Amino acid sequence: MNDIQEVKDTLATKPQHLTDSVHVFAPATVANVVCGFDVLGFAVNEPGDEVIMRLTNKPGITISKITGDEGRLPLNPAKNTVSVSVEHYLKSIDRTDIGVDIELHKKMPIGSGLGSSSASTVAGLFAIKTLLGDDTDPSTLLPFAMKGEEMACGHGHADNVAPALLGGFVLIxxxxxxxxxxxxxxxxxWCAIVFPDVDVPTREARQIIRNKINMKDAVTQWGNIAGLVSGLFMQDIDLIGRSMKDILVEPVRSMLIPDFYEMRQMAMDMGAVSFGISGSGPSVFAFTRDEETxxxxxxxxxxHLTGIKIGSYGYVSTINDAGPRVMC
Structure with a gap:
């Protein structure tokens, strides 16, 4: 049985919905994890985005409110990642007869490299899943979340949406x-995250990446990815740290981040296990062995960023294994 048929069969044996409204939080994520471009990511406890969703009497999807975005995100449901992904989900289960109103509350910076669009999209999908009483595995929502990513940055990758949806550390x-x-x-x-308040658009950050690499570089990168995954399974933090090196993407993307290498040296000198770029940047992150560090x-x-006249946000978190959650 395919995933969509499983959802349809589940909903057919349940009441049409369990509640008329729901408030959902979905977490930020760190994608790539230095060496795993487009194939590795993990969720953190903060920041994140929130969606309040209500069922309405009129079929179709509306967005009644967006906060925290400084007017940057569209209320038009045909152009917003949350509503577009929800629409794909409803079409797949033949439930376009229902009406949905969405409030999106951005609790994290847009364009931070922390999966801002992914958090919003996942919160919306988890909300509609909850409203309809769909208790199938959350992984069934992943293809619809990727539709939101495709709209946001032109490429339907899953290294942000998968950990936001499933929680934990994820391999594609x-x-x-x-x-x-x-x-x-x-x-x-533990993860220390710093978002320098500078603009690094995801689409542009992808365009500067090399399309061709030599075999020697590829072998080095494969070894690092394998070492990182092995370190995770073996609970070997030293192996995790020495595997988190990127010779393909970081050298070009780091040029878009002010004082990247200076910040990396500072973090490593203070006891960081590793240091790198979160997603397309400009956020950077470091793994540590404890909260204090x-x-x-x-x-x-x-x-340091204040000293060079750049504002920033900071977050400290363990890896979030829960993923999205219903707040009320």
Missing amino acids: RSYEPLDVVRLPHPENL AKLITNKLRN
């Missing part, structure tokens, strides 16, 4: 066919 083993694997991780692995690194990097 294959895109055709889609094959997603949740990975274990050390419980005491993560906080110290976050403060140090933010103070």
Whole structure:
């Protein structure tokens, strides 16, 4: 039985909905994890986005409110990643007869490299799934979340939406066919995240990446990805740290981030296990063995950015294994 048929069969044996409204949070994510371009990502506890969704009497999807976006996101449901992904989901289960109103509350910076569009999209999909009483595995929503990513940045990758939806540390083993694997991780692995308030659009950040690489570089990168995944399974933080090196994407994307290498040196000198770019940037992150070190690194990097007249946001988190959650 395919996933969509499973959803249809599940809904056919349930009441049409369990509630008329729901408030959902979905988390930010760190994609690529340095060496795993488009195939690795993990969820964090904060920041994240929230969606309040209500069923209405009039068929179709409306967006009645967006907050926290400084007017940057469209209320037009045909142009918003949340409504577009929800529409794809409803069409797939033959439920375009229902009406849905969406409030989107952005609680995280747009264009941060922390999966802002993914968090919104996942919150919306999890909300409609909850409203309809669909208790199938959340992974059934992944293809619809990728539709939102395709609209947001021109490429339907899953390294943000998969961890936002499933929680934890995620490997995209294959895109055709889609094959997603949740990975274990050390419980005491902390993440320090700093978002320098500069503009690095995702589309442009993808365009500067090399299309061709030599075999020697590819072998090095494969070894690092394998080492990182092995370190996660073995709970070996040292192996995780020495595997998180990127010779393909970081050298070009780092040029878009002010003082990237200076910040990396600061973090490593303070005891970071590893340091790299979150997604397409400009956010950077460091793994540490404890919360105190993560906080110290976050403060140090933010103070450095203040010194060069760049504002910033900082977050400290363990890996979030829960993914989206209903708030009320």
